[in-house]
Amino acid sequence: MPDDASVTSSLAAKIEWLIQNRWPAGSRLPKNNVEAAAAISEATGEDLSSTTIWKLRTGRSDNPQLKTLKGLSTFFGVPIGYFGDDDEAEETADRVAASSLVGESGLNREALRALVELSDGGRQLVADFIISAARLEQGREKAGEA
Template identity: 90%
Template sequence: MADEPLGVASSLASKIEWLIQNRWPSGSRPPRNNVEVAAAISEAAGEELSSTTIWKLRTGRSDNPQLKTLKALSAFFGVPIGYFGDDEEADATADRVAASSLVGKSGLNREALRALVEMSDGGRQLVADFIISAARLERGRNTPTT
C-alpha cells in the first residue's frame, strides 16, 4: 500500500486500513486493536460489528462484506459508500476523500487549496512533483533497516 497514491487503494482491506489511519474521528484516541475499532463503529453507526469482521476486512480475508457493514463504515468515516468499490468511479471517490482529509491537517487549508487552483499548470506540476518526492523521502526514512 505504501506505493499507492494517497487515498487510492487497490483492495478493500487497503481502503479500510487507510480510513482507520487517516479518517479516524478527530478528538478520539486512535484504536489500539480491532475490538476498539468495532466498538467505536458499532456505537456511532448503530450497527453491531464484531472485531472478527473488522479483522477479516483489514486483513483481506473478507472482501465482500454485507451492505449493512459497508453502510456502517461509510457513516462512521464520513465517506460515500462508493469509496469501497473497485472501479474508476471508486478511485475518483477515493481521491476526493483523500483531498478532503487533508483540509485542516498539517497547515493545508482552504486558502492553500485556492492558491493551488489559481497557479499555472506548470506551478501545480512543480508542487505535485515536490509532494511526491517528499513522500518518497519520508517513506524511505520510515522503512526499518535490517
C-alpha cells in the same frame, strides 16, 4: 499516506487506510480490532464484531454485507462508492485524501485556491515537490524499521 494504488487496490487496503487516516478527530486510534469494532458500532448503531473487522482488514473477507459497508461509510464519512472497485472508488479516495488535508495539516482553502491559480508549470512543480517529499519520508520510515 499510501500511494493511490494501495488505497484503492483492495477492500482491506481501503479499510485500513480509513482507520489510519480518517479515524474521527479527537479520538485515539484503536489498539486492536475489538476497539475498532466497538467504536464503529457505538457511533453507528450497526453491530460490527471484532472478527468482522479483522476479516475485512486482513482481506479474509472481501464481500461484506451491505449493512456493514453502510456502517463503515457512516462512521468514516465517505460515500459507499468508496468501497467499490471501479473508477468511483479511485475518485472517492482522491476526495477523501484531499478533505483529510484541509484544516488538519495547515493546507487550507487559501492554499488550495492559490494552487488552482498557478500556471500548469507551477502546479506540476508543486506536485513534483510533494511526491519527492513523500518518497523521502517513506524512505526514512523504512530505514527506521530496519
